[in-house]
Amino acid sequence: MSRTRLKTTLILGPSLLAMALASCRDEAQQSAARPLEPLSGYETVAALPAAPAARVAPVPQSAGYQLAERAYGLQEAFYDAPPAYGFDYDGRQGMAWETEDDWSMYADPYGDQEVYYYYQPDAPRPYFVRDSQYGYGFDAAGVLIALFDSNGRYLDRDQFRGAAPLAGRYYANGGDLRRAARNRAPIRQEVWRTRAPRVQATAQPWIRAVRNDADWRAWRDRDDRGDPAPRFRARPQQVVFEQDRTRDLQRERLQQDRRRQVLEQRDREQQVRQQQADAQAHARDQQQANRDQAARVRQVQQGQREAQQSRVAAQRQQQANERQQQANARQQQADQRRRQAEQQQQQQQASQQRANEQRAQQQRAQQQGREQQAQAQRAQQQAKQEQARARQQQQQAARENAGRQQAAQARAQQQQVRQAQQAPREAQRQQQQAARANPAADHAREAAARAKADRPQQQAPGRNRGPEGRRD
Known part of the structure; x- marks a missing residue:
């Protein structure tokens, strides 16, 4: 392997x-x-x-x-x-x-x-x-x-x-x-x-x-x-260090090559940047010229637009004035019609008010007539009530007088009876006193008292005639 x-x-x-x-x-x-x-x-x-x-x-x-x-x-x-x-x-x-x-x-x-x-x-x-x-x-x-x-x-x-x-x-x-x-x-x-x-x-x-x-x-x-x-x-150790030195040399050469490449790359980049700067400057000049031309065109167009806008504004103002005049005329007509309508309405309201007042006066007169009739009826009713009360009072007074007279008569009669009852007793008392003083005289007086006591009982019916007919 x-x-x-x-x-x-x-x-x-x-x-x-x-x-x-x-x-x-x-x-x-x-x-x-x-x-x-x-x-x-x-x-x-x-x-x-x-x-x-x-x-x-x-x-x-x-x-x-x-x-x-x-x-x-x-x-x-x-x-x-x-x-x-x-x-x-x-x-x-x-x-x-x-x-x-x-x-x-x-x-x-x-x-x-x-x-x-x-x-x-x-x-x-x-x-x-x-x-x-x-x-x-x-x-x-x-x-x-x-x-x-x-x-x-x-x-x-x-x-x-x-x-x-x-x-x-x-x-x-x-x-x-x-x-x-x-x-x-x-x-x-x-x-x-x-x-x-x-x-x-x-x-x-x-x-x-x-x-x-x-x-x-x-x-x-x-x-x-x-x-x-x-x-x-x-x-092996020696190989390691030989390889280390070889790697160091290679690394140094690579670094030199890289530095050279970096410098060359920087020069190329500087040239590219300069070319780009020149191109950008030319482009900026061209763009500025284009902007100036565009600005002049915009100024002319702006003048034309302003003139057109002025004409349009004048036309619109004239039309607005005409519309305002027409509106004013319509408003005046509307105001005149409104005033006429208001006058008619006021006249109608005045007529209606007068009619209402007349009806109110008639209603008040009718109300017053009804009130006077009611007052007369109340007066008649009150008079009747007064007469009835007077009659009742007279009747009550008569009843009260009759009652008082009857009570007075009853009291008088009772008084006379008490007096009549007391007189014999008083006479008897006196006689008893005299009898005690004189027995013969006492007998005589007792006989006289008995006779006198009998006499009042026989004359009692004539006592209603008053003091003139009373007998001693």
Whole structure:
């Protein structure tokens, strides 16, 4: 298999990643987060740059294994090869390996461990990061899409959330490493001899994982790829720097050519701008002449329009005056007719008023006659009522006089009876007194009293004759 074909087949296309992400994104968002085990011996994790947790979207294992296979191929190719160059990053010396077709692997030292970052050609950030315990697979947008342990076991989706914080910091650190690696420096032999055992020791678990993990082997069998590990060839350090110098010379020549092209382009653009300016000036002059001609034409047309408007205005004024005179004449006629109508109406109103007044006078006379008759009737009625009251009063007075006379007579009679009754008693009392004084005289007086008492009873009927007929 040629190097070009390997490079083409191993690159996971954006469309494949997009399809894998779309198929599993919803399921990944619903999975519960389970924190990963702490990183043993990794006391300097806090030195990683602060970054948000990586977004999580697990893809089918076939896509994840492709990322792991690519990292495995680079790790195997660089297992015992010295790095192509080194670079300084945050007080640490990073190491970089490159293939002849520009795939890269960086080793970033932390304590007694190495963290590996894997890059596609010209990619600014890693597609895979591996520390001593886990491997993290990313898509081009930095989304965590695959997760492996140090033995190559594909971890369940419910562990992605727990890995997201550290994965986000690794991904950000991988971008910083990529920028720092632009300042390349050769690695001295004594430095490499010191770090080589640790690099090889930390590479062995990942190299063994491909052969030991049953699921990974099963995926290889299903994919029918035979030996799927890419055959990368490490670029030696001297070649790297020779290529760097060649690239620098080429870059300088390209810059000179670009500067020359820029200057030529500027001259051409200046000429074009001058031609355009001349053409624009000529066009402006022509446009000004056209505007002047148009202005003169507009002035003539304006004069003609004004003269026409003056004639039209005079005609309209004359017509308006005639219409006004006609309107005034019609108004005068209308006023005359209105005054005549008003006079007729006033005469009719005066006649109507006189008739109304006459009717009112007749009605008042009739009303007065009726009132006089009513008054006469009331006077006659009152006279009758007065006469009746007089008769009633006379009758009442007569009755009252008769009653008084009868009462007086009754009282007089009663008085006479009382007097008559009292006289014998008085005489008897006197006689009794005298009898007590003279018994004989008492007998005589008693006889006389008895005789006298008998006499008034016989003469009682003649007492109605009044005092003249009374007898002592």
